[in-house]
Structure formats: structure tokens, C-alpha cells
Amino acid sequence: MNGTTPAPETMKSATELVVERPGEFARENYLSIHRGVRAWLLTKDHKRIGLLYLGTILIFFLIASVAAALMRIELLTPQPKLVTSETYNKLFTIHGVLMVWFFLIPSIPTVLGNFVLPMMIGARDVAFPKLNLMSWYIFVAGGALALWSLIRGGVDTGWTFYTPYSTTYANTHVISMAAGVFVAGFSTIVTGINFIVTTHKMRAPGLTWFRLPLFVWSLYATSLIMVLATPVLAITLALISVERFWGVGIFDPKLGGDPVLFQHLFWFYSHPAVYIMILPGMGVISELITCFSRKRIYGYAWVGSASMAIAILGFMVWGHHMFVSSQSVYAGMIFSILSFLVAVPSGIKVFNWTATLHKGSIHFATPMLYALGFIGLFTIGGLTGLFLAALAVDVHVHDTYFVIAHFHYIMVGGMVMAFMGGLHYWWPKISGRLYPEFAGKLAAMITFIGFNLTFFPQFILGYLGQPRRYHIYPPEFQIFHVLSTAGASVLGIGYLMPLIYFIWSWRRGRAAGPNPWRATGLEWQTSSPPPEHNFEQTPIVTGPPYSYSAEKDVDLNLASI
Amino acid sequence: MEEVVQPKVYVRTCIALLVLLAVTWSIGYINLGPFNLIVALAVSIAKAIVIALFFMHIKGSSRILHLAAVAGVIWLLIMISLTLGDYISRGWVPLNH
Amino acid sequence: MSISISPASEEAFVGQQFDDIEQQRDAAKLGMWIFLATEVLFFGGLFLGYTIYRFTYGHIFVEASRKLDVLIGGTNTAVLLISSLLMAFAVRAAKLDQRRALVGLLAGTAVLGCVFMSLKGVEYHKDYVDHLVPRMGFKWEGADPGNAELFYWIYFAMTGLHAIHVTVGIGIMLVLTLLAWLGKFSHGNHNTVEIAGLYWHFVDIVWVFLFPLLYLVGHR
Numbered sequence: 001m002n003g004t005t006p007a008p009e010t011m012k013s014a015t016e017l018v019v020e021r022p023g024e025f026a027r028e029n030y031l032s033i034h035r036g037v038r039a040w041l042l043t044k045d046h047k048r049i050g051l052l053y054l055g056t057i058l059i060f061f062l063i064a065s066v067a068a069a070l071m072r073i074e075l076l077t078p079q080p081k082l083v084t085s086e087t088y089n090k091l092f093t094i095h096g097v098l099m100v101w102f103f104l105i106p107s108i109p110t111v112l113g114n115f116v117l118p119m120m121i122g123a124r125d126v127a128f129p130k131l132n133l134m135s136w137y138i139f140v141a142g143g144a145l146a147l148w149s150l151i152r153g154g155v156d157t158g159w160t161f162y163t164p165y166s167t168t169y170a171n172t173h174v175i176s177m178a179a180g181v182f183v184a185g186f187s188t189i190v191t192g193i194n195f196i197v198t199t200h201k202m203r204a205p206g207l208t209w210f211r212l213p214l215f216v217w218s219l220y221a222t223s224l225i226m227v228l229a230t231p232v233l234a235i236t237l238a239l240i241s242v243e244r245f246w247g248v249g250i251f252d253p254k255l256g257g258d259p260v261l262f263q264h265l266f267w268f269y270s271h272p273a274v275y276i277m278i279l280p281g282m283g284v285i286s287e288l289i290t291c292f293s294r295k296r297i298y299g300y301a302w303v304g305s306a307s308m309a310i311a312i313l314g315f316m317v318w319g320h321h322m323f324v325s326s327q328s329v330y331a332g333m334i335f336s337i338l339s340f341l342v343a344v345p346s347g348i349k350v351f352n353w354t355a356t357l358h359k360g361s362i363h364f365a366t367p368m369l370y371a372l373g374f375i376g377l378f379t380i381g382g383l384t385g386l387f388l389a390a391l392a393v394d395v396h397v398h399d400t401y402f403v404i405a406h407f408h409y410i411m412v413g414g415m416v417m418a419f420m421g422g423l424h425y426w427w428p429k430i431s432g433r434l435y436p437e438f439a440g441k442l443a444a445m446i447t448f449i450g451f452n453l454t455f456f457p458q459f460i461l462g463y464l465g466q467p468r469r470y471h472i473y474p475p476e477f478q479i480f481h482v483l484s485t486a487g488a489s490v491l492g493i494g495y496l497m498p499l500i501y502f503i504w505s506w507r508r509g510r511a512a513g514p515n516p517w518r519a520t521g522l523e524w525q526t527s528s529p530p531p532e533h534n535f536e537q538t539p540i541v542t543g544p545p546y547s548y549s550a551e552k553d554v555d556l557n558l559a560s561i
Numbered sequence: 562m563e564e565v566v567q568p569k570v571y572v573r574t575c576i577a578l579l580v581l582l583a584v585t586w587s588i589g590y591i592n593l594g595p596f597n598l599i600v601a602l603a604v605s606i607a608k609a610i611v612i613a614l615f616f617m618h619i620k621g622s623s624r625i626l627h628l629a630a631v632a633g634v635i636w637l638l639i640m641i642s643l644t645l646g647d648y649i650s651r652g653w654v655p656l657n658h
Numbered sequence: 659m660s661i662s663i664s665p666a667s668e669e670a671f672v673g674q675q676f677d678d679i680e681q682q683r684d685a686a687k688l689g690m691w692i693f694l695a696t697e698v699l700f701f702g703g704l705f706l707g708y709t710i711y712r713f714t715y716g717h718i719f720v721e722a723s724r725k726l727d728v729l730i731g732g733t734n735t736a737v738l739l740i741s742s743l744l745m746a747f748a749v750r751a752a753k754l755d756q757r758r759a760l761v762g763l764l765a766g767t768a769v770l771g772c773v774f775m776s777l778k779g780v781e782y783h784k785d786y787v788d789h790l791v792p793r794m795g796f797k798w799e800g801a802d803p804g805n806a807e808l809f810y811w812i813y814f815a816m817t818g819l820h821a822i823h824v825t826v827g828i829g830i831m832l833v834l835t836l837l838a839w840l841g842k843f844s845h846g847n848h849n850t851v852e853i854a855g856l857y858w859h860f861v862d863i864v865w866v867f868l869f870p871l872l873y874l875v876g877h878r
């Protein structure tokens with residue numbers, strides 16, 4: 001398919017490689033074939049739906065980031081200066097709700113998953129293209145409800161909607177916000193069903209389960225959680241809305257109802273949802289680490305099975321969010337042990353990625369910088385999670401900034417880094433063009449530094465006893481808050497840079513060619529941008545994935561393209 | 562190539578379901594203590610299995626459909642058993658020291 | 659035991675993303691079964707609430723359950739079971755390309771669904787008259803009225819959610835009846851009828867559990 005083979009001796013890194021080898025821009029592609037707004041709004045093409053999702057979640061990411069920025073500015077001083085307590089409560093609620101349900105959960109699955117999953121398995125589209133489009137419309141409807149709730153004055157319950165505050169005492173727009181999340185949940189379910197069926201039924205000839213790229217495994221595990229956990233959130237939100245509306249309900253202590261039952265239901269969804277927010281990221285990292293160290297993944301079956309183990313074990317640990325509620329100590333002990341167990345498959349992944357790096361031919365391209373950042377930050381986030389899974393330690397740091405720092409290391413240091421890495425990695429496929437590599441590396445570094453500056457001080461803050469969700473604090477904590485706010489400003493620059501150069505490269509970037517990274521996945525065996533139905537001919541798979549070879553580093557043309 | 566089942570299979574299935582309904586209903590008038598619940602659940606589970614096997618054609622379908630059919634139930638059992646475990650064990654710690 | 663049908667012009671209904679009708683049918687069935695697993699957990703939240711409170715307030719649940727109308731509840735179970743029989747025959751008729759039978763069976767399923775909903779309506783009205791509706795004139799003579807109210811709240815939530823599903827099912831059946839009458843499901847294009855059938859049977863299964871759990875908590 002591709003005739004231009006560069007002279008192998010001159011290659012030092014994947015980046016330089018690209019410079020020497022201007023690729024070909026496919027004129028006939030999924031972007032050019034049908035033009036106009038109508039064609040986009042009625043598209044059934046998984047690639048276009050992925051881009052629709054990308055645009056939508058970026059809007060929510062921006063709004064939620066503004067909320068975070070306002071909070072960080074407010075926290076510069078120990079006494080309130082910028083916002084009232086009520087506004088502060090609404091800010092952290094909207095930040096949480098939008099970031100969790102309207103950015104992190106859809107981020108990698110609906111954007112990168114939608115775009116590359118069918119191509120990775122050699123399919124023309126997902127199994128149910130109309131449902132795929134429908135899921136985007138449902139998502140937009142849910143988002144509109146959430147924004148409507150925000151415009152009417154917002155919600156102050158926190159993203160967790162704890163009862164009885166949310167059902168009885170809050171004077172804010174809980175029902176419309178809950179309705180927004182409820183509706184968006186169905187879009188997640190539809191995506192999950194689509195991905196599971198696609199992976200089962202649409203694989204190219206020869207593509208057995210153990211030849212699947214690890215990103216597909218991780219999306220499959222994620223989809224499993226999506227379809228089995230999300231309905232529980234839906235019914236729980238419906239129950240608090242009805243209780244609020246009707247005046248009595250099953251969490252109502254007046255009738256003998258138990259508000260802690262709400263926590264059980266909520267965390268039965270929301271803990272697995274944490275894995276919806278990290279598993280796809282882990283899949284992306286497996287793709288990046290192998291490609292940019294030119295090596296097969298170390299222990300393929302272990303990494304793939306670890307995804308499944310995390311998905312299943314992740315359903316049995318939710319009680320660790322409830323150690324200081326009225327949950328029984330015995331249940332707490334069981335949940336604590338199970339939480340320690342779930343660290344095992346996560347550890348397997350980290351060790352296998354680092355083992356893959358060993359003796360690899362490592363290219364520090366932008367996606368790889370994000371991937372390496374991910375491994376370090378995820379490890380910190382994961383290990384501090386073990387502190388929190390220990391009953392006694394949790395009593396000390398529960399509801400403090402320690403928890404905030406812990407899950408931001410997973411969600412932002414993990415998932416967002418992986419999302420950015422994946423976006424850079426597949427951008428040449430998505431747009432057919434290359435982003436500026438130097439700016440990319442710079443942005444990756446700035447993000448990494450800004451992130452650590454923002455969230456590392458919060459570990460110390462939390463350990464010293466600063467509770468979460470307060471905007472008034474003792475003056476001795478100010479230095480940590482100032483550091484954190486400074487870090488957030490740096491982080492903001494790190495996020496704005498890619499936005500600018502991606503938009504620039506969409507038209508101005510140099511043509512990427514079908515496979516600028518010399519990667520082995522099926523998605524690289526078609527032109528960039530891909531044609532409407534992905535492949536000219538259905539590919540036939542004859543071997544395992546990641547057939548890179550570090551010894552033959554200079555001969556990068558082994559993807560047989 | 563799609564295959565269809567003989568009509569009598571469906572009719573027999575329905576009769577079996579109605580008989581099972583009669584069993585539940587009549588047991589409801591007898592005091593069996595805790596066994597009222599156990600029998601009622603056992604009959605319901607039997608009915609659900611019969612419906613799934615014959616009306617929903619789980620019998621003779623691929624293994625992945627079997628898996629999808631039981632997955633929801635297994636996950637429901639995880640949710641109920643771990644939560645119920647909390648409520649059962651709440652009274653175990655004596656509060657009066 | 660089974661009769662096979664030869665494909666006539668089945669390939670005309672294959673979506674561009676699929677290779678053949680077999681793949682399309684398998685995908686649709688698997689998708690529906692996964693959706694049903696989702697539904698199990700959607701109802702599951704309520705089943706969990708029921709389990710916890712029945713464990714905590716068992717005696718009150720027995721008392722409260724006795725006030726529900728077991729005759730209507732039981733009859734409705736039979737109505738749904740028979741509707742499931744019609745649905746199973748409808749799927750069979752679609753596979754055999756028997757258009758008139760299909761139209762009749764789908765309409766019959768919808769009618770039985772309406773019978774179920776009418777009986778449910780009568781029962782809800784009776785509950786209201788008997789002061790069993792939480793917060794709407796709820797009265798309880800015995801001990802622990804709050805816990806009894808909790809039982810009826812769960813009863814209305816579970817049967818209400820089920821009723822919504824039956825209503826959606828009736829809507830689907832009516833649309834399918836119309837489409838069948840127009841001949842949309844001929845020549846092997848019976849996928850839609852089959853997966854709608856799966857949904858209908860599932861709604862039936864939910865009721866099979868609701869009936870004893872709500873109406874027959876203890877003995878009567």
C-alpha cells in the first residue's frame with residue numbers, strides 16, 4: 001500500500017523518521033465523502049461519531065475546568081474572597097458532575113474507542129451504527145439537562161448526591177441534575193452494548209481473542225462495567241428524584257429507611273465507574289508503550305486478563321467508600337481485603353509495562369511522554385489508594401485532600417494523560433496530518449509538571465487534616481493551596497497548547513501517511529484519514545499483535561505495509 | 562438458516578408455567594414459616610428458567626448468550642449478598658462496653 | 659423436531675457493516691441479551707431495597723402484604739404468562755413467514771398487555787381507596803406505620819417500574835403489528851420481532867418474581 005521506505009541508517013527516533021518521510025494524504029476519506037452539517041448530524045460512521053463526541057466532551061471539559069479554576073483562585077486565601085459558601089458548594093458539584101459523567105467516562109471509550117475499535121478489529125463499522133449515533137444524541141440530551149440545571153442555579157450536593165441531604169434538605173436543582181446524569185447513563189449503556197457485540201461478532205478473519213490489541217481488551221472490560229453498573233446508578237438517581245418529588249421514599253429515615261442504603265447503591269455503580277475511567281487509559285498505554293519501545297508487550301495474556309480481573313473484582317470493593325458510615329466493621333474488613341486484591345491486577349499491568357520498556361528501543365515521541373507520565377502518576381495514585389483501603393488509615397484521611405489528591409492522580413494523572421497520549425498517537429489517523437512534534441513534547445512536559453505541582457501538595461494538605469469541600473481554612477495551610485493553584489495554572493497551559501496546535505494541524509499540518517509510527521495495528525493498515533468503510537479489503541490476521549522487534553530497531557519498516 | 566420449534570413445545574411450556582403459578586399461589590395460604598419465602602423463590606426461579614429456555618430459546622443457543630443471560634443475575638447476587646452482609650453483621654459489635 | 663426454512667431474499671436486509679444475515683441476527687440477539695442483563699440490574703436496585711427492608715422489618719412486611727389484592731395479582735401473572743405464549747408463537751410465525759398469523763399474534767400480545775394494565779389500574783385505585791398509597795391519604799391501623807408505608811412505597815416503585823416496561827412493550831407490539839400488516843417482516847427479516855419477543859418475555863419474568871415477593875410475603 002505504501003511505497004516510500006526511508007533509508008534505515010538515518011533513523012534515530014520515530015519523530016525524525018517522520019520528518020524524512022512525508023506521507024500521503026488520502027483525498028478520498030471519511031471526512032471528504034459527505035459534506036455539510038446535515039451529513040454530520042445524521043452520520044452512522046463510527047469515526048465521525050467519535051469526532052462528534054470529542055467536540056461535545058471538550059465543551060463539558062471546559063465548563064468543568066472553569067469551575068475548578070474558580071475554586072483554585074478562591075483557595076488562594078484562607079478567608080473567602082471571591083465566592084460565597086453556597087457558590088463554592090455549587091462549583092465543586094458542577095466540577096465533579098461534569099468531569100465524571102460528561103468528560104471522563106465518555107472520554108476514551110466514545111472518542112478513541114469509537115474511532116479505532118472497529119478499525120483495530122478489521123471491521124467496517126460497529127455492530128449497531130444507528131444505536132451509536134443515538135447514544136450521542138442521548139448524551140447531548142443528558143448534557144443539556146445538566147447545563148439547564150446549572151443555569152437555573154446549580155446543585156450543591158456534591159457529585160455524590162448523598163441522602164438525606166439531596167432528597168430532603170438541599171434547596172437546589174437536584175432533580176434536573178439527576179435527570180441529566182440518568183439520561184447520559186443510557187448513552188453509556190448503549191455504547192457498552194455496542195462495543196461488546198462488536199468485539200464478539202465483527203472481528204476480521206484470523207483475529208482470535210488472543211490476537212486482539214490490548215486496547216480492545218480494555219474496552220471490552222470497560223463495556224462490561226458500563227452495562228452492569230450504570231443501570232444501578234440510573235435506578236438510584238430515579239429513586240432520589242422520586243423521593244424528593246413525592247416527599248417520602250426508601251431512603252427516608254422517617255419511614256425507617258436507611259440513607260446508607262443509598263451509599264451502597266451509589267458506590268456499587270461509582271466504584272466500578274472509577275474503572276470505567278481508568279481501564280481504557282490502561283489499554284491506550286499498552287498500545288503506546290509497545291509502539292515507542294519497538295517491543296512486544298511483556299506477558300500479553302497477563303495484561304489482557306488483568307483488565308478482565310479489574311473489571312470483575314472492581315464490583316466487589318465499593319464498601320471502602322463507606323468505612324466511616326454506619327456500615328458494619330465486619331463488612332468493612334471484607335471490603336478492605338477485596339480492595340487490596342484489586343491492586344494485584346493493576347500491579348501486574350504496571351510491572352508488565354516497565355518490563356516491556358526493558359531493553360526496548362525507546363523513542364521519546366509525544367505519545368510516549370504521556371505514557372511514561374501515566375505509569376508514574378498512576379502508580380502514585382494506585383499506591384495511595386491502598387493507604388485508603390486500610391481501615392485505620394482511612395479513618396484519619398477520609399474526606400480530606402488526601403483523597404482528592406489520590407483520585408486526581410488516577411483520573412487526571414492517569415486517564416487524562418492517557419487520553420492526551422492516545423489523541424496524539426491516533427491524531428495522524430484521525431486528521432491525516434501530523435501535529436508539531438516539538439510543541440507536543442513541550443505540552444506533555446508542562447502538563448506533567450503542572451499536574452504534580454497541583455496535586456502533590458494536596459497529599460500533604462490532606463494528611464495534615466485539611467478536609468475536602470471547604471473554602472475557609474487555617475492560615476498555616478495557605479502555602480500548599482498557593483502551590484496547588486500555581487500548578488493548576490501551569491496545567492491549564494499544558495491543556496490549552498494541544499487544543500491550539502491540533503486545530504492548527506487539522507488544515508496546516510504535514511500529511512502523515514498511512515502509518516507514521518510504523519505501528520503494527522490494523523488501524524494503521526489503511527490510508528489516513530481512512531475511507532468511509534475503513535478498509536478497501538477486509539484484512540486477514542495471521543499473527544499475534546505487537547510484532548515489533550527492538551533488535552531490528554533501525555529497520556522500522558516491519559509493519560509490512 | 563433459521564429453525565423453528567414445534568408448537569406443542571410452547572403449549573407445554575405455558576402449561577408448566579401456569580401449574581407453577583398455581584403452586585406459588587396455593588403455598589401462599591399455608592404457613593410454612595421461613596419456607597414460604599424459599600418455596601416461592603424456588604418456584605419463581607424455576608419459572609424464569611423455563612421461560613428463558615423455551616420461550617427465549619436459550620436452549621440450543623450459543624454459549625455467549627448463556628453467559629449474557631446469567632451475567633445480570635450473578636451481578637445482582639454480588640450486589641445483594643455484599644450489601645446484606647453489611648446489614649446482617651451490623652448488630653455483631655456490642656455497643657455497650 | 660424442527661423445520662428449517664430456506665433463505666429466499668434474506669441478503670437484502672443485511673446492514674453494510676455485516677457480512678451475512680447470520681452475523682446480523684447473532685449480533686442483534688446478543689445485543690438484546692446484554693440489554694436485558696442491564697435491565698436485571700436496573701430492577702436490581704429495587705430488589706436490593708426490598709431485600710434489605712424485608713430483612714429489617716420482616717413482620718411489618720408480612721402484615722402489609724396481606725392487604726394487597728392477591729386475586730388481581732395472581733390473575734395478572736396468568737395474563738402475562740399467556741401473553742408470553744402468544745409472543746413465542748408470533749416469533750415462530752415471523753420465522754415461517756406467516757403474515758396473517760403474525761399480525762394476529764402480535765395484536766393479541768398487545769391486547770393481553772392492555773388487560774394486564776387495566777387490571778393494574780383497578781388494583782391501584784383499590785389501593786388508593788384503602789389508604790395504602792404513601793403520602794396520599796396513607797393510613798395504617800397497626801404498629802409501625804412508617805415501616806408499612808415503606809413497604810407500600812417499594813410496592814408502588816416496583817410495580818410502577820414494571821408497568822412502565824409493560825406500557826413500552828405494548829407500544830412496541832402495536833408498532834410491530836402495523837409493520838407486520840404492511841409485510842415488513844417477510845422473507846427472513848424477522849430479527850426485530852425476535853428481539854422484541856425477548857424483551858416481552860423478560861418483562862414477564864420480572865413479574866414472575868414480583869408476584870410472590872409482594873403479594874405473598876408470609877402466608878395469608
